[in-house]
Amino acid sequence: MDEQAQREIAQGLEAGKPDAWLHLYEAYSQQLWLDVARVTGADSSTVADIVQETFLAAARSAGHFAPRRGTLWNWLWGIARNQVALQYRKTGPAEELRRARAWWASLNGQQREMLSGQSETPPAQLESRELATLVRNTLAQLPADYQMLLVAKYMDDAPTARIASEVGISPSAVDSRLARARRAFRRAFARLTQSSRDARKVRK
Amino acid sequence: MSNHGHNEDRTEQVVSTLLSAAGKDPVPPDEAFLERLSGETVRAFIAASARRPKRFRGYRIMHSRTVKWLIPVAAAAAVVIVVGLWPGGNGKGVVLADVIQRLRSAHTVTCRSTFSVTGSVVGTANYMFWGDHLMRTETSDGLIYISDGAAGRGLLLDSRKKTAAPFEQIPSRFDFYKTLMEFRDGTETPLGTKRIQGRDAVGFLLPGTGGNASVWIDTRTRLPIRLEAKATGTDGQEQTITVEHFVLDAPLDESLFSLSIPEGYTEHPVRVSEIDQKLSGNRSTGKVDEAGQRVYVSAAERAREMTLRTRSLTALRNILTACIRYSGDHDGQWPEDLNSLEAYGIKAESLANPRLPDAAVGWVYRRPVVPAGRLRNAPKTVLIHEPLDPWDDGVHVGFADGHVEFVNNRDRIEKLLAE
Numbered sequence: 333m334d335e336q337a338q339r340e341i342a343q344g345l346e347a348g349k350p351d352a353w354l355h356l357y358e359a360y361s362q363q364l365w366l367d368v369a370r371v372t373g374a375d376s377s378t379v380a381d382i383v384q385e386t387f388l389a390a391a392r393s394a395g396h397f398a399p400r401r402g403t404l405w406n407w408l409w410g411i412a413r414n415q416v417a418l419q420y421r422k423t424g425p426a427e428e429l430r431r432a433r434a435w436w437a438s439l440n441g442q443q444r445e446m447l448s449g450q451s452e453t454p455p456a457q458l459e460s461r462e463l464a465t466l467v468r469n470t471l472a473q474l475p476a477d478y479q480m481l482l483v484a485k486y487m488d489d490a491p492t493a494r495i496a497s498e499v500g501i502s503p504s505a506v507d508s509r510l511a512r513a514r515r516a517f518r519r520a521f522a523r524l525t526q527s528s529r530d531a532r533k534v535r536k
Numbered sequence: 537m538s539n540h541g542h543n544e545d546r547t548e549q550v551v552s553t554l555l556s557a558a559g560k561d562p563v564p565p566d567e568a569f570l571e572r573l574s575g576e577t578v579r580a581f582i583a584a585s586a587r588r589p590k591r592f593r594g595y596r597i598m599h600s601r602t603v604k605w606l607i608p609v610a611a612a613a614a615v616v617i618v619v620g621l622w623p624g625g626n627g628k629g630v631v632l633a634d635v636i637q638r639l640r641s642a643h644t645v646t647c648r649s650t651f652s653v654t655g656s657v658v659g660t661a662n663y664m665f666w667g668d669h670l671m672r673t674e675t676s677d678g679l680i681y682i683s684d685g686a687a688g689r690g691l692l693l694d695s696r697k698k699t700a701a702p703f704e705q706i707p708s709r710f711d712f713y714k715t716l717m718e719f720r721d722g723t724e725t726p727l728g729t730k731r732i733q734g735r736d737a738v739g740f741l742l743p744g745t746g747g748n749a750s751v752w753i754d755t756r757t758r759l760p761i762r763l764e765a766k767a768t769g770t771d772g773q774e775q776t777i778t779v780e781h782f783v784l785d786a787p788l789d790e791s792l793f794s795l796s797i798p799e800g801y802t803e804h805p806v807r808v809s810e811i812d813q814k815l816s817g818n819r820s821t822g823k824v825d826e827a828g829q830r831v832y833v834s835a836a837e838r839a840r841e842m843t844l845r846t847r848s849l850t851a852l853r854n855i856l857t858a859c860i861r862y863s864g865d866h867d868g869q870w871p872e873d874l875n876s877l878e879a880y881g882i883k884a885e886s887l888a889n890p891r892l893p894d895a896a897v898g899w900v901y902r903r904p905v906v907p908a909g910r911l912r913n914a915p916k917t918v919l920i921h922e923p924l925d926p927w928d929d930g931v932h933v934g935f936a937d938g939h940v941e942f943v944n945n946r947d948r949i950e951k952l953l954a955e
Contacts, residue, residue, distance in 0.1 A: 348585030350578050350853075350938040351860045357577060358864075361570050369562030376563045384573055391580035447550055459557060467558035486552050487559030511544060514551045521554070 333359055334497065338404055345394040353394060357387065360408055368412055370487045371479070372419065373468050382419055386412040403500040406480070413476045420472060429469055432462035436525045447522065470521040478513035485510055575881055578861075582853050644788045648781040654774055663779075664786075670793040682793055691795045699804035700797040729755070733780075737761050759784070847890035848922070848932055849940060855899065856920060856934035858882045860908075868907030870919075874899065889922060897923055902953075904936060911936055918952050 333341075337355075344352020364386060369379045389411050397407055439446075471479055480499065484490040496503045645665040650657055664672040673681045680693040692701040727739030727750060737752040754761040763779040797803055858880035862871045871877055874887055889898030899920050904911060911917050914937035922931035930944030933952070943949045 347937075348582070348939060350582055350857045351864065352938075353578060353581040354574070354857075354861060354864060357574055361574070362565050365565040365570065366562050370559040373558070374563075376566055379563055380566060380569050383570075384576075387573060387577045388580050391577040392584045394581055395585055459560075463554070464558040467554045471555075482551070482555055483559070486555035511548075514544075514547045517551050517555075518547055 333404070335500075339399065341404060342397055342399045345397050348395060353391060356394075356404060356408075360405065361387070363405075364408060364412060367409070367483050367488070368416065371468060371471055371483060372416055373464055374419075378419065382412065382415045385415045385418075389415070403498060405498045406477070406500065409480045410476045413479060416472060428465050432465035432469075433525065435460070435462035436466060447518070466521065466524060470517060470524055473520050473524070474513070474516055477509070478516050481506065481510050481513045482517060574861075575857075578857050579854070582857065644784070644786050646781075646783045646786045646788070647779050649777055649779040652776045652778075655776075664788055664792060666788055666790060666793050670790075672792050682795060684793070684795060689795055691797070693798070693801060698801050700801040701804055702795065702797065727752075732761050735761060844891045845932075845942070849942070851886065851888075851890060852899070852920060852922075852932050852934050853940055854886065855882055856938060856940060859919060859934075860936075860938055863908040868909045870903045870908070872903065874901050874920075891922070895923065908936065915939065916952060916955065918949075921949065921953075924949065 341352045341356050345356070361383070365379060365383050368374075368382050368386075372379065372382065374382075386408065390408055397404070401407070402410075471482065474482070477499070481495065484495045484498070485492075490498075492503045492506050496506045499506065501509070643666070645663075647663050649661045649663065651659045651661070660676040662674045664674075666672075671683050675681075678694060678696040680695055681690065682693070683690040689702070693699070727741055729736060729738050730752070731737070732752055732754075736755045738755055739750055739752045741750050749763070749765040751760055752762040752764075753759065760782050761780065763777075765777050766774060855874060855877065858877040859871060859874075861880050862877060863869060874882065875884070878884075887898060889895065892898050900923055901920050902918055904917060904919070908914070915935055917936040918933055919936045920934040922933075924931060924946070927946055930942050931949060932940060933943050933949060934940045943952075
């Protein structure tokens with residue numbers, strides 16, 4: 333969505349115009365669904381719950397949306413991220429995560445290679461449910477702006493120009509922020525999986 | 537390539553691989569669900585937008601008049617509402633216009649009143665307003681009155697005796713609503729300026745109040761600094777109410793407005809007339825004078841009317857939103873008639889106007905001849921309105937930009953329709 337359209341929607345939201353809200357909803361509802369589905373890996377009903385809570389919360393606070401604090405997508409994703417976090421809290425400490433960490437710890441030295449990028453990760457591992465769980469839990473720990481960039485770039489395959497427009501920054505700024513986001517992801521992933529190995533050692 | 541660049545590349549490769557794999561094959565969007573959610577979110581948006589401006593603060597007043605000695609308190613508080621609803625903008629109304637804006641954008645308002653009889657203070661009360669229909673009054677002798685204007689219900693608590701009396705009617709006879717409707721822009725009388733609490737204030741005598749209500753506005757903050765209202769009892773004693781200490785957007789807990797009986801209280805049902813009598817006690821100085829009686833009508837009846845008006849407003853908003861959605865789906869073209877909106881959740885029964893259940897025509901639809909994108913002035917283009925006849929207090933009007941107004945000036949609506 334270009335800057336002019338964003339501005340018009342923001343003005344409409346402030347003035348309480350339903351057509352502005354509908355414009356926003358139509359522009360982002362599909363995208364929000366897909367990104368929530370990717371980030372959570374949840375089933376349709378859970379994704380629907382999160383999307384619903386996100387849009388209802390957004391509808392209630394849309395009149396206070398401040399364009400100077402970011403784009404509409406920034407704002408919407410910020411709300412979605414909170415709803416995803418709430419969902420994680422509701423479902424409790426993940427048994428699935430515990431299993432995923434145990435799986436990671438059982439890879440017998442392949443982890444280092446996988447994280448160093450020195451060798452191809454076997455497809456069976458890449459497609460494993462456990463790895464996806466670890467990746468999603470790592471993403472959930474990142475700040476909303478890093479999360480949004482990584483999802484757009486590597487899960488949506490969005491071109492940099494489009495990301496720049498949605499986030500409201502220049503393409504070169506997207507690149508440098510993405511570099512920081514990747515480093516943050518890698519560190520968070522290492523922490524998440526490291527603690528699982530430590531835990532296994534203690535249990536032994 | 538430098539080591540740093542090499543590491544960056546590897547990091548990108550790892551992160552890209554991990555995220556791409558995890559993000560594969562998300563559950564596809566449930567189109568039917570998103571379509572249903574669309575309507576739900578529009579309603580939530582409209583409801584939230586309606587709560588922000590305080591166009592209907594008049595509710596508060598109608599439901600605040602529980603006791604005879606509180607009547608002037610409500611009268612003064614009503615002045616706030618009057619100012620909040622004032623159309624404004626006639627040159628000398630610059631200050632009023634600012635006040636309107638401030639009050640409309642406030643979500644909560646608190647203020648404190650003092651009631652005097654022939655110059656002696658006989659009671660005080662704290663007022664809390666939440667949104668456009670909830671009000672809580674706490675009197676200095678331990679009575680708490682909570683009202684929900686939209687629901688037409690109230691709860692009277694005696695904090696000393698720990699008794700609670702819920703009721704469905706609003707036990708009040710003072711109707712400021714009519715007074716409100718009689719106000720016309722430019723009919724206020726300037727009272728000049730004076731210093732109040734060390735601050736410069738500009739005053740206005742408000743019409744329709746028998747010349748007995750005035751509002752003083754702080755010239756610096758553009759907020760009401762003092763409201764004064766006077767009435768004379770049949771015993772000739774002068775009753776005065778002064779409302780001060782206005783705070784906008786004070787952090788209030790919504791539970792303060794709950795109509796549930798609090799823990800520790802015993803329900804003690806009483807009839808409405810008894811509540812009135814009970815609250816009046818010995819403080820009543822009798823009926824107000826004739827000028828005041830001009831605006832005394834059955835508040836219970838008025839509460840019912842206002843409830844219907846709220847329902848009508850909601851119905852109109854739903855129809856209007858459906859029209860706008862229809863237009864969005866049809867290259868800006870407007871529906872031929874309101875019956876074309878069934879696919880947008882507006883069924884035949886939804887087209888009945890709750891205020892006019894027996895009318896042959898509940899809503900008048902004016903289909904613009906040009907598509908939505910080519911309307912020259914959507915905020916002033918009337919799309920749907922209630923029938924003008926029989927003219928009562930006014931009509932709800934829905935505009936092409938999606939906003940709804942209650943227009944109480946017949947000349948104005950006729951001018952809008954002519955345009």
